[in-house]
Amino acid sequence: MENGTHYRTCHLCEAMCGVAIEVKDGRIASIKGDANDPFSRGHICPKATALQDLHEDPERLRKPLRRTAEGWQEMEWDDAFELVADRLHRVRKEHGRNSIGVYLGNPNVHNHGALITTLPFLRAIGSQNRFSATSNDQLPHMLASLEMFGHQVLFPIPDIDHTDLFVCIGANPMASNGSLMTVPDFRGRLKALQARGGKLVVIDPRRTETGKLADEFHFIRPGSDALLLLAMVHTLFDEDLVDAGHAEQWTKDIDLVRLAALPFSPAAVSAHTGIAASAIRDLARQLAGTRKAALYGRMGTSTQAHGGVATWLIYVINILTGKLDVPGGMMFTQPAIDLVALGALSGQQGHFGKRFSRVRKLPEFAGEYPASTMADEMLTPGDGQIRAFVTVAGNPVLSSPNGGRLDQALSGLDFMVSVDYYLNETTRHADVILPPTAALERSHYDLIFSMFAVRNTAKFSDALFTPEDDSRHDWQILLELAHRLEQRRNGGRLPLRKELGWRAFKQLGPDPILDLLLRSGPYGSDVGKLRGLAQPLTDLVLDILPERHPLRGLARLSPLNRHWRDLPKGLSLSNLRHLPHGVDLGPLQPALPERLYTRDGMINLAPRRYLQDLQRLHALLASGPADNLLLIGRRHIRSNNSWLHNSRRLVKGKDRCTLMIHPKDATRVGLQAGDCAEVTGAAGQVVLPVEITEDLMPGVVSIPHGWGHQREGTRQSVASRHAGASINDVLGDQEIDPLAGTSVLNGQPVRVKVWRTERTRKQA
Known part of the structure; x- marks a missing residue:
């Protein structure tokens, strides 16, 4: 990589802050906010400095690892792909397609390559036992959008x-x-x-x-x-x-x-x-x-x-x-890339409750079951029991309720593979770990978070660093596994047309698809003189074809649609490459009724x-206020779930993994400043230092999300030195919102008392 300043988007949270990364002698010399980014205007938060820590982390995996009786051993990529494809195919053949489970973690939505290749990968797996961070997060928003506006996102x-x-x-x-x-x-x-x-x-x-x-x-x-x-x-x-x-x-x-x-x-x-x-x-x-x-x-x-x-x-x-x-x-x-309209065009507006999980009969949403029932599906024998598991950029042992039970479930699987570049609390259970390149070694475009931005914007960045020769991007890993699984399902060979399609997809990668989506979107190619010829044809299609006809959908998406006539035009990958700070596409504009996707x-x-679920609220109202201590989570600007705690820059300073408690509650349970508290909930108990503060409502205690790095067998030394305690070792996985299947992460009752070691008990 050439010396100088390079412009990118920080991918560590949803904010899409522009960063200016100065490179000297092939290494990062500084990371600052990009003052010329039209969206973030020079702002960054402390997390941006972790980009360097993640890229340079000596504990980040670079080669596939295989678990052996002697410990973890590196292996070659082709051998790793063959082993994983063989084992997954064998489990599927012996126990059925639903014997394989898949979990997709939060970082996937920050990665357009992974997003584009996830669909063919999941299709090749073929299982209905799919899970993600969605049901621990934004599922109620997606359900409300589907029910009220006709589209899940x-x-x-x-x-x-x-x-x-x-x-x-x-x-x-x-x-x-x-x-x-x-x-x-x-x-x-x-x-x-x-x-x-x-x-x-x-x-x-x-x-x-x-x-x-x-x-x-x-x-x-x-x-x-x-x-x-x-x-x-x-x-x-x-x-x-x-x-x-x-x-x-x-x-x-x-x-x-x-x-x-x-x-x-x-x-x-x-x-x-x-x-x-x-x-x-x-x-x-x-x-x-x-x-x-x-x-x-x-x-x-x-x-x-x-x-x-x-x-x-x-x-x-x-x-x-x-x-x-x-x-x-x-x-x-x-x-610029309208995934809402594209999804509707392909009939993927979302669905809910088409089927229910095997053990607890929880509803699926968009093909995924609630994460809170993953352990049930692994531990409960019977037809459809999960016997093999795939995780992609996720650490559900720390991010899903009852992490201890999930620990137990993962340890008993027949086979597990993780696409991840850390040996963490979840991937330590894998038989094979396939590490992708780091984020700065791949191109970046925010497919998802551009949909949620408070202003319309677009920005593309090429890879900042050239990956090592013997490395693979996550999209390459997913496509290679999907290809080999498809071959095995078809007796070892695919029809020539399909085989050529797979090879072309793997050769081209996701960026040409990105370019096509940009050019064909509302800010896309400006046809100039041809507009006079093409515009009447587009208008005719929109006027005469039925509302749900696919050609009508394509015409609506086209930059020729009169609805987009006032939007800037000419957006493409090559144009964005010439606009390294990104491009402002204007403020949010009224969009009804065209933006609705309900049937009527x-x-x-x-x-x-x-309306039916209001019965539970009537019962709550009739029951009277409870007198329990209720647990809530919290987050910190220097943290994001569980995956930034191996950054020395972000974990330094005073301990942030504390139990916050109001002074009245601290007095009631006998806690003083400097004490440690034992917190017990439906899943178990944890011990952590006390922070007495009036910033909490009486009757409420708080533990931050994403900590708990004390488990053995990981390779994250910085995180383990700042282990903290996992709130999900307290929260029960049986507690869900029955309306949507969302995990209850806030409001579960807990018991709190002073924690005393044997020594302090004797002194007392």
Whole structure:
């Protein structure tokens, strides 16, 4: 790699911050924010420095590893591919296609090569036992988008750059840089909001980093968000504040929502939520009375016992107050590569509950079962039991509930393979580990997070460093395994046409596909003089063909569609290569009704599955507030799940893996500053240092997500020296939101007491 400054997008979280990486003598000399990036405008967070740590980490695997009786041994790539394909094929042949399970981790969505090749890989595996981080994260948002707007990834995004009221519930964008809201430099955007006279309201069981900057803050009891939101809906109808604005003409069943909210008055839910009835009414009035406003919720609202209903109600309130599809409200993006429209064109808008898991009968979503039932499917004998497992860039032992039980399940498999460049808490169970190249050794384009950005943008970066000759990109690994599995399923040979197709795909890679998608998208090729000839044909196709005809879908996607006439044109891979800082494609724009994918072209405001699930909220309301200590997670700006803790730059400083507890609760259980606490939940117990703080609501304790690196057999020495404790060794995997199958990561009851060693017991 040439010396000088190279421009890329940081891939370590959703924010898509532009970075300027200075290279000297083939090594990284510095990483700074790219001041000329039109989206992030020079902002980066501390995580960006981990790009260097990850790239240079001597413990990052470079060659395939095989488990032997003498320990891990390196092997050649061809031998590794043959071994993995043979073993997976044998398991499938002996026990059926569903005897193989697959888990896809969070880093895959930061990697366009992996995303493009995942589909042929999964098709070659052929199993229905698929899992991912989705059901520990954003599944309620995807389900609500599918039910209400007709597509699982058509998310309304806060137009934060133009809003005057931003209400944030169960989210901490100061630490996350946004989530399902790609928003680099949230602090800067918040300052701009407040400078124009706007207001930030935060509702959370913890006074988070975002909460400390709020103009108005409210504590809320974990798991009660749906009650609060229903009471706000009740207030909107009760005080005649409902006005859906221009979205009303495409919205149905408003009256059903009014009837559903009748029993949930602010006075009725106040004791359960911990928020005064007057404050609940005021929140509803503020949203209704502010023309440019947005209500936004994330992990705290989605990963709880009533997360499905809570997420639906966030969308409902935005619609009832006229905040959907208007500047300053909640808007739909128009990315350069429109995966929403492409998915709809191929019939992949999403589905839910087409089949149910073998052991616990949990519903699938988009072909995936909830991650909380992975261990069930491995440990329970019978037809369809998972006997072989594939993980791709995931560490579910630390990221899914009841990691100890999953540890046990993985250790008993017939065969396991991991595509990962770390020997971590999950991959230590693998028989073979196939390490891909590092992120700076491959090209980068944000296929997913461009869909969630608060402004339309596009940016492509070529590989910064040339990978070693004897290395493989993750897309090459997935395609090679898929190819060999297909050959074995067909008796060792494929028809010539298919064989040539596989070889061409492996030779070309994902970037030409990326280029084709860019050129054919709404900002794509400008046909210039040919437009006069092609435009009438495009208009004719859109006028005469049935709504669901595939040619009509292609015409809608085409840059010739009159709907895109005001958008910038000429986007391609070569053009983006000449724009190393990226390109600004403009602010979010109103997109209804064209953006809807429901069968009748209407927003389904009251899907029946949500109305039926309100029975559980009626029962909660009737039961009275519980008196348990409730556990919530948290994240830190210097961390992201479990996969950045081997970065020495990010783990340095004071211990961040602590139990946060309110002073009143600390006194009640006998904890003092400097103590360690034993925390016991449904899955087990952990011990960790205590942090006594009034930033927590009384009755609530908090442990950060992603730690617990004390397990033996890993090769992450920095992480193991800062092991911490895993919140998922406490959280039970039987606790789910039955509406969607989402893991309950916030609001599970725990017991807390002073931890004493044998020595301290004797001293006491």
